[in-house]
Amino acid sequence: MSYTTLVSAADLADHLGDANWIVCDCRHDLLNYEAGRSAYAKAHVPGAHFLHLDEDLSGPKTGRNGRHPLPHPITFTLRLGALGIDNSKQIVAYDASGGYYAARLWWMLRWVGHARAAVLDGGWDAWTKSGYPVTDKQPAAQPTTFNPSLQAQHAVDTGFVASSLARREICVLDARSADRYRGENETLDPVGGHIPGAKNRFFKHNLDTTGRFKPAADLAQEYSELLGAHGPSNIVHQCGSGVTACHNLLAMEIAGLAGSRLYPGSWSEWCSDRARPVATGAAA
Numbered sequence: 001m002s003y004t005t006l007v008s009a010a011d012l013a014d015h016l017g018d019a020n021w022i023v024c025d026c027r028h029d030l031l032n033y034e035a036g037r038s039a040y041a042k043a044h045v046p047g048a049h050f051l052h053l054d055e056d057l058s059g060p061k062t063g064r065n066g067r068h069p070l071p072h073p074i075t076f077t078l079r080l081g082a083l084g085i086d087n088s089k090q091i092v093a094y095d096a097s098g099g100y101y102a103a104r105l106w107w108m109l110r111w112v113g114h115a116r117a118a119v120l121d122g123g124w125d126a127w128t129k130s131g132y133p134v135t136d137k138q139p140a141a142q143p144t145t146f147n148p149s150l151q152a153q154h155a156v157d158t159g160f161v162a163s164s165l166a167r168r169e170i171c172v173l174d175a176r177s178a179d180r181y182r183g184e185n186e187t188l189d190p191v192g193g194h195i196p197g198a199k200n201r202f203f204k205h206n207l208d209t210t211g212r213f214k215p216a217a218d219l220a221q222e223y224s225e226l227l228g229a230h231g232p233s234n235i236v237h238q239c240g241s242g243v244t245a246c247h248n249l250l251a252m253e254i255a256g257l258a259g260s261r262l263y264p265g266s267w268s269e270w271c272s273d274r275a276r277p278v279a280t281g282a283a284a
Contacts, residue, residue: 003118066269067241094120113149175239183280191271219255235260
């Protein structure tokens with residue numbers, strides 16, 4: 001069986017030690033560069049490998065391409081191969097933040113053509129609260145080769161978004177909190193506000209009170225009400241830097257609304273050019 005969206009803690013526990021399953025620890029803190037690595041060193045799911053958001057799941061920054069630009073796909077897939085990830089493996093990603101760092105790895109794997117990737121529902125908390133084992137031992141990797149098949153249609157660039165502003169068939173969905181969307185309390189980027197015409201869907205609304213994703217039917221209803229006549233293929237997801245937007249994209253996939261796309265540069269890339277239009281306040 002292949003898992004392509006979510007996997008439960010119980011299902012992951014059943015596959016500990018399975019050579020065809022590889023677990024990736026994606027814990028991170030935007031305000032503390034070493035927090036995820038430190039947490040991993042203290043305890044992690046047995047067999048899990050650590051992937052750092054800035055070092056492994058992002059590429060070099062130029063000041064104009066956002067805070068977490070995508071790495072070159074070859075650079076990324078070489079890193080996957082070094083961890084023993086080939087095209088046949090089932091990948092499970094987890095974090096301690098509701099899944100939004102893990103969702104970035106999930107999306108990136110799909111971007112390079114690997115569909116057998118899932119996020120641990122409930123993440124680190126679900127694993128530890130269920131009493132499953134943890135370790136501080138770092139596993140030995142068995143290097144292999146990952147052969148990418150780049151799915152370029154999964155992402156759009158700034159030019160596409162800019163040219164789409166006047167085309168009502170494209171809907172941009174902003175995953176940031178409502179205050180940052182309105183242009184208030186912006187602490188991460190130099191400009192507050194949002195892309196004109198974008199709608200707001202705070203990624204944390206995808207989760208229930210336990211930190212797990214809401215049932216598929218509930219997500220489908222919520223997204224359908226928000227997006228109206230726009231089909232999934234006409235949805236472009238963005239956030240501050242292309243990370244939490246993946247959480248909304250994953251939620252839509254769980255809901256059966258497959259085919260939406262990511263704007264990886266997101267707001268941090270958009271606002272790097274002061275000539276681009278900015279909107280503030282609540283959506284009209």
